[in-house]
Amino acid sequence: MADAETLAVYDSRAADYADLPMTETQVRALDRFLDGLAPPARILDLGCGPGIHAARMAAAGHVVTGIDASPGFVAAARARGVDARLGTFDDLSESAAYDAAWASFSLLHAPRADMPRHLAALRRALKPGGRLFLGLKTGTGEGRDALGRFYTFYAEDELRALLDAAGFRIDRTETGAEAGLAGSVDPFILVEARADG
Numbered sequence: 001m002a003d004a005e006t007l008a009v010y011d012s013r014a015a016d017y018a019d020l021p022m023t024e025t026q027v028r029a030l031d032r033f034l035d036g037l038a039p040p041a042r043i044l045d046l047g048c049g050p051g052i053h054a055a056r057m058a059a060a061g062h063v064v065t066g067i068d069a070s071p072g073f074v075a076a077a078r079a080r081g082v083d084a085r086l087g088t089f090d091d092l093s094e095s096a097a098y099d100a101a102w103a104s105f106s107l108l109h110a111p112r113a114d115m116p117r118h119l120a121a122l123r124r125a126l127k128p129g130g131r132l133f134l135g136l137k138t139g140t141g142e143g144r145d146a147l148g149r150f151y152t153f154y155a156e157d158e159l160r161a162l163l164d165a166a167g168f169r170i171d172r173t174e175t176g177a178e179a180g181l182a183g184s185v186d187p188f189i190l191v192e193a194r195a196d197g
Contacts, residue, residue, distance in 0.1 A: 002069040003150040014072030018050035041099040047106020051077025100131040119166035128197030168193040
């Protein structure tokens with residue numbers, strides 16, 4: 001179940017998010033992700049937001065499906081021409097349907113106890129050898145930011161263990177820190193992994 005307060009923030013700020021430019025880190029990560037995919041790959045954008053990343057994937061010749069729990073974000077993504085549908089992480093039910101999945105700072109809104117289930121659903125949705133991009137904030141515990149959004153923070157070793165248990169092999173990680181919509185500068189980790197099999 002999606003966090004109601006987090007969704008309310010995103011719905012009320014959907015236009016702000018839709019106007020945000022991609023950071024250099026985001027552009028570099030997305031370019032690297034796309035470099036390893038021959039079009040037309042089938043890509044899932046889980047937590048697609050206003051469709052900024054998904055639109056770039058589609059422009060590169062890929063077939064992209066976006067899922068987001070915010071009606072405002074789904075509307076913004078569709079306005080960009082993205083095939084986006086309203087749904088939560090638990091609505092991911094496909095099996096071996098995607099060549100790759102992009103989960104950029106979306107799964108951090110799920111409670112820690114739910115992460116194994118969501119990673120297992122992603123693994124199931126990917127074809128064998130399918131690629132996963134995962135962006136999360138690092139740290140410990142769970143909590144809300146200044147805007148009221150719920151976050152779960154992960155240490156790298158904990159994340160590696162979760163991905164391994166779900167059947168993913170990590171190819172690359174990158175860490176850094178950037179400012180978000182709430183104004184705070186937070187540490188993050190970007191993970192590129194493959195579905196074993």
